[in-house]
Amino acid sequence: MATVEPGIARHYDISGLEERIIAALADTGVDVAHLRAGDLEAVDEFHIGGVAATRELIEQMGLKPAAKLLDIGSGVGGPARFVANSVGADVTGIDLTPSYVDIATSLSKRTGMAGKTHFVQGSALDMPFADASFDAAVILHVGMNLPDKPKLMSEAARVLRPGGVFAVYDVMRLKDGALTHPLPWASNQTMSFVATPHDYRSAATAAGFSVTAERPRGAFAIEFFATMRARMAAAQAEGKKPPPGVGLIMGEDARTKIANLTAALEGGILAPVELLLRLG
Secondary structure (H helix, E strand, O other), X not given: OOOXXXXXXXXXXXXXXXXXXXXXXXXXXXXXXXXXXXXXXXXXXXXXXXXXHHHHHHHOOOOOOOOEEEEEOOOOOHHHHHHHHHOOOEEEEEEOOHHHHHHHHHHHHHOOOOOOEEEEEOEOOEOOOOOOOEEEEEEEOOHHHOOOHHHXXXXXXXXXXXXXXXXXXXXXXXXXXXXXXXXXXXXXHHHOOOOOHHHHHHXXXXXXXXXXXXXXXXXXXXXXXXXXXXXHHHHHHOOOOOOOOOHHHHOOOHHHHHHHHHHHHHOOOEEEEEEEEEEO
């Protein structure tokens, strides 16, 4: 993993991203001097379905106020802030990309959430946390960059307390078929490690988890991107800037990445899948 991690970190690193986010929000009339976590939801939830997908996943976890939650691959901190706000959990995020950690920390400060969310740089396959440190964990669209699913699951099991819930929401392979790059998570095939739901389940059970729920979300994903395209087309027709969305974090080739992913979704090759796992 160490050999591919630097390239993966560079794939996600976009110069001036925080400034772009703030400028895009200001353009839509957001009072960026008094930013709230909810103002960021269109741009800081970097996965298919955005905050709606986060909400539906979190609602299944049964988190209690003050629960200690680990967000593996926390990006710029959107899900962490959402859970801290909606549930009252104390959330720690870990991400491979240093600039994402810095932006997540800064945005939490801007929104008054620095006390409930904490972000550290590190690898999901070698996490800098003590055993049994967390009550629950989530991973949203990160496993596609992780070549070793058994190691991901063993690390998650290690840092969770007995009975802890691990909620997975990753893009998975449902059938054979060629993928066209770039994709949102990979500039080329050397950094893409899409696996099947069976691969995830097998790795999870070997690490001591039981699978309590599974849900493919292919139709949901196709509808999400169709809605995004419609909004962008409507804005273009009216001569307006497109509304801010997940494409902002994907950089200059966002349209190409989304088009390639949409083709794989519509072809039934890929789909986001939820897995709810319980330790022990």
